[in-house]
Amino acid sequence: MVDEPSSPGTVRPGGRTARVRAAVLRAAEDALVEHGFAGLDLGDLAQRAEVGRTTVYRRWGSTTALLADLLSDMAEQSLPRTRSGSLAEDLRANARLVRRTLADPRQGALFRAVLVAANGDPGTAEALRHFYRRRVGEWAPCVTEAVERGELPPDTDPFEVIRAVSAPLYYRMLTTAEPLDEAAADRAAAAAEAAARAGAYRRAAG
Amino acid sequence: MVDEPSSPGTVRPGGRTARVRAAVLRAAEDALVEHGFAGLDLGDLAQRAEVGRTTVYRRWGSTTALLADLLSDMAEQSLPRTRSGSLAEDLRANARLVRRTLADPRQGALFRAVLVAANGDPGTAEALRHFYRRRVGEWAPCVTEAVERGELPPDTDPFEVIRAVSAPLYYRMLTTAEPLDEAAADRAAAAAEAAARAGAYRRAAG
């Protein structure tokens, strides 16, 4: 019976292995901010992290795989949503959080890179979808509660409402040069709320 | 006085030069559909187009530059908007057009690729912004007309409304695995309309 060769880093995940991983992921973030995804080079990362080039290639193999790792790391530490008791307030808080994330040099660069890498690499795409399911699911309850309070039609799809808040911000970031300011965030939240109240996100028929 | 060396293809744009350009752009589209942007290789394109490898490198130099060229080519032939006289109808027509474009294997692949390439390459980013300004500007009048008919608040920003129609479709394409069906398009149009009626896209204060 032949033993499965088991990928490196799985048998002894602690100690040096953990330090190497942390150093490389950190270096990857730095490099992303500086050069973006296109300029990401595993050899360069090894130098920054003061780690052997061979190690980086062996552990991750490709820039997209490394990004997927980085993203799943980030998915762990998603901060809990705020709770204000008002739908308008909750959606605005969400919109501002998204805006702040995208506008932040470090996080914004990471998000752009992941969106980029998810095209063409199924593994990264799956990691990305997982991340958004989690993020959206975290905020969906504020819509459900609004429905229970009778503020929204009973068959409103909570996920769609939350996505509707983020969508304009991503679209603006990708297709225009205009800055992602707080006004844009508030507008996105207000629009989503108005559309939801009008029943645009009801499950059966719009 | 030293002559500017003028980039190739500018002095004799017709005849063979035009044929080469057409063949390469065509080959690029094919390759995009097959392998996506990540798998785009200028050497491979040269073979497909039955053109010298040197020529491709000399004329475009990089995959991103080639995409920018491809996009500006496409910007020319943007079809005129339909006119129905009803805001709801116009927005839905727009949403369906966008959806059809993104869902089309050929055009969809191209759009994803351009969005990807625009990160990190300023030239491509500029071409992309130009394209969207044009596209959005093409459809903005249907909002202006609705304002004139008194259907929407007078200080509604037409561009924001049109962008609001596209945004959810792009967001869905990028972050989920769910298909871009016609229902999603209609929902996007309905949501934008409802938000606009509620005054979410007024210029001064939401």
Next chain:
DNA sequence: CCCCTAATGGGACTCTGGTTCCGTTAGGAT
């Protein structure tokens, strides 16, 4: 504290994307 072996890291090697050189082909002006 020792031992076994997972994991790292240096360095040689390969393979391929991209450049350079220079001869050939063909636009288009006269």
Next chain:
DNA sequence: ATCCTAACGGAACCAGAGTCCCATTAGGGG
């Protein structure tokens, strides 16, 4: 039809990303 030269294209060349081999280091179970 002729000529000048813009543009093309084959082939040799170069650099750097990714792989392989093997010696060295250090987890962590006993």
